[in-house]
Every structure is written in C-alpha cells, then in structure tokens.
Amino acid sequence: MKMISPVVTTRPRMIRTLNHLCFRGFQTSAAGRHQVERLGVIGAGQMGFGIAYVAAMRARVPVLLIDNSAESLAKAGKFLKKLSEKDVAKGKMTGEQAEELRGMIEMTDEFSRVGQCDFVIEAVPEIASLKQQIFAELAMSTAADATLATNTSSISITKIAAAAKGREDRVVATHFMNPVPVQRGVEIIRGLQTSDATVERAEALVKAMGKLASVSEDRAGFLANRVLIPYINEAILCLENGTGTRDGIDSIMVNGCAMPMGPLALADFIGLDTCLSIMNVLFEETQDSKYRASALLRRMVEAGWLGKKTGRGFYDYSS
Incomplete structure (x- = not known):
C-alpha cells in the first residue's frame, strides 16, 4: 500500500513566517550590534545554508560558506538564487x-x-571525530580572538573544545533549529572551558539574526533534543510494538495534544539518521535504558530510509 503524506499542519504557517522574515530582513539593519565583521560557515548543507542565509539577510553580515564538496556548493548556490528570485516575484x-x-x-x-x-x-554531520578534526584546524587557522561555534545537536561541547588547543575558551555551541529561516529558537551551550565573553558574543549574533537564545550547560542532548528525540523514539516504539498505527500515532499527537506535526512525520523531516545519532549519544553518555534507540529506527537507517531527504521514511515522499 502506498504511503500517504504525513499529518502536518505547519506548512502554511511556516511559509507565512518565512515570507515575513524575508520582508523584515531588508527593513532594518542589525549591523554593528553583533560586532562580527565576517562570518564563516563550514558545511553547505541544509543547516549550513540556512545559517548563512539568515545571517546575511537579518544580521547583515558578510558570509563565507565553506564546503569541500563542489556539488553541495553548487546546490547551495542554486537554492540561494531560487529563493531570492522567488521573494522578488512575491514583492x-x-x-x-x-x-x-x-x-x-x-x-x-x-x-x-x-x-x-x-x-x-x-x-557538518554529527560525527564527533570530524568535528574535533575541524576544530583542531580552526584553532590553528583563525585569529586568536575569533569565536569558534558548533551547530552540534548532541555532541559534548567540552569534548569538541578540547580539540581546539589553546583556544578552548573561544568554543561554544550555537544549535540552530531546522529550518533555520523559520524556527526562532537557538540553543547556546557552553562547554566546561567556554568563557562568559564567548557566550555573550554568540548571543549577540543570534539575536541580530532575529533568534531567541536559550542558554544551557553541556549535558547529553542539551535542552531541545533531550526532550524531543526520546519523544520521537517512544512514538517509533509504539509503532514497532503495535500499540498504534503510523497515522493513529501522528493523528492523536496533532489533534489530541496540539502538536503542530506528528512525531513520525517530524522524524522524517529531521532525518532518521540524525534521530538515531542523537539517541546513541544520549544512551552512551547516560547509560540509561530509556534512551536506547528503537530497533525499527535502526533498521530503517540501515535500509537507507532516512525520511524526506531520501524520499522515504515513515512516509513516502516520492511523488
């Protein structure tokens, strides 16, 4: 049986919000409020591009978007042109x-x-060794007073900062939510080594980008994913053990609990590989069985059914 579109009520609101942000972005200027002369974003995927776009549009800061994949850069360039042209057409x-x-x-x-x-x-992707390698290189390649931030959604900031030898106090997490142009919340996470000045500078930049910052300490999953991903995992367990159907689970959370999107549809939107990665971090760092990932989630990732980005997850996006 062909899978149908997910239970979701957010799309019209998300589009209105994005259009509103695009319009406001050129009404006022945040230049000078954040004291950032040039922002570097490493990774031109969905998150990296979103961060770059909003920083340029709202904070009015020049951005250098860096990626070792020519294909990723080409896609980002096309999307930038398409998105800006669409906004021109809409006035x-x-x-x-x-x-x-x-x-x-x-x-x-x-x-x-x-x-x-x-x-x-x-x-870049949630791979601890990759992030540590990047921060080791950043410590050697940037000015001594540069702020080094990671968009990690679950990996220890203290661990990442330790790789930035001599610059550990300048490392902080700015965890933007997906999609970046729409979601207003950003988690600011300090590692054990992070200075107050670094946190303040990060807060100033995200505020200039039109975001609302929530500061948390370096604990497994931080705030958002410590709550959100286990909730998604529990929904997958309910599907796995037959407590409910896919549509039943998503419907009751949307229509009974006032969630804007069902947990299985949300998992597809986030990416099942990302959900699994975060669950693994939560379990490894806490050793608490309540954070053990669903077997169904593991199998779907192994099958390459990662959600919307691959065309198939709990729902079918091929059409």
Whole structure:
C-alpha cells in the first residue's frame, strides 16, 4: 500500500513566517550590534545554508560558506538564487536587494580562507571525530580572538573544545533549529572551558539574526533534543510494538495534544539518521535504558530510509 503524506499542519504557517522574515530582513539593519565583521560557515548543507542565509539577510553580515564538496556548493548556490528570485516575484524584496543578498554570501571549497573570519559556525554531520578534526584546524587557522561555534545537536561541547588547543575558551555551541529561516529558537551551550565573553558574543549574533537564545550547560542532548528525540523514539516504539498505527500515532499527537506535526512525520523531516545519532549519544553518555534507540529506527537507517531527504521514511515522499 502506498504511503500517504504525513499529518502536518505547519506548512502554511511556516511559509507565512518565512515570507515575513524575508520582508523584515531588508527593513532594518542589525549591523554593528553583533560586532562580527565576517562570518564563516563550514558545511553547505541544509543547516549550513540556512545559517548563512539568515545571517546575511537579518544580521547583515558578510558570509563565507565553506564546503569541500563542489556539488553541495553548487546546490547551495542554486537554492540561494531560487529563493531570492522567488521573494522578488512575491514583492518581498527588490531585485537590487536580492542581488545585494546574494553578493553577501560567498562560497568556496578552500578551508584555509576561514582565517578571514572572526566568527565561525561549523555545521557538518554529527560525527564527533570530524568535528574535533575541524576544530583542531580552526584553532590553528583563525585569529586568536575569533569565536569558534558548533551547530552540534548532541555532541559534548567540552569534548569538541578540547580539540581546539589553546583556544578552548573561544568554543561554544550555537544549535540552530531546522529550518533555520523559520524556527526562532537557538540553543547556546557552553562547554566546561567556554568563557562568559564567548557566550555573550554568540548571543549577540543570534539575536541580530532575529533568534531567541536559550542558554544551557553541556549535558547529553542539551535542552531541545533531550526532550524531543526520546519523544520521537517512544512514538517509533509504539509503532514497532503495535500499540498504534503510523497515522493513529501522528493523528492523536496533532489533534489530541496540539502538536503542530506528528512525531513520525517530524522524524522524517529531521532525518532518521540524525534521530538515531542523537539517541546513541544520549544512551552512551547516560547509560540509561530509556534512551536506547528503537530497533525499527535502526533498521530503517540501515535500509537507507532516512525520511524526506531520501524520499522515504515513515512516509513516502516520492511523488
């Protein structure tokens, strides 16, 4: 039987919010409030591009978007052009403003150019060893007063900071929510080594981007994912053990608990591989069985059914 579209009521609201943000982005300027001269974003995927776009549009800061994949950079460039042209067609910005916005985001595959940036946000996949390698290189490639931020959603900031030898106090987490242009909340997480000045600088930048910051300590899953991902995992367990059907689970949470999106549809949107990665971190760091990932979640990731980004997860997105 062909899987149908997920239970979700957020799309019209998300589109209205995105359009509103795009319009406001050129009404006022946040220049000077954050004291960031150039932002570097490492990783041109969905999160990295979203961070770069909002930083340029709202905080009015020039962005250097860095990725070692020519394909990822090409996709980001096409999406930037498409999104800005769509906003022009809708009257959300003028052609000149769209051209200005595109000119503020430069894309490159040369990591060495990160030294030109005084604030860097890493937005690569949730692989601890990869992030540690990047931060070790950032510590050697950027100015001594540059802020080094990670967009990690679950990995210990203290562990990441330890790789940035001599710069540990300048490392902080700025965990943006997906999709970045729509979701207003950002978690600011300090590691054991993070200075107050680093946290304050991160808060100033995300505020200039139109975001609301919530500061948390470095604990497994932080705030959002400590609550959200186990909730999703429990929904998957209910499907796995036959407590309810996919549609029944999502429907009751939307129509009975006032959630904007069902947990299984949300898992597809986040990416099942990301959900599994976060559950693994929670379990490994706490050794609490309540954070053990569902067997069904593991099997779906093994099958390559990762959700919306692959065309199939709990729902079918092929059409």
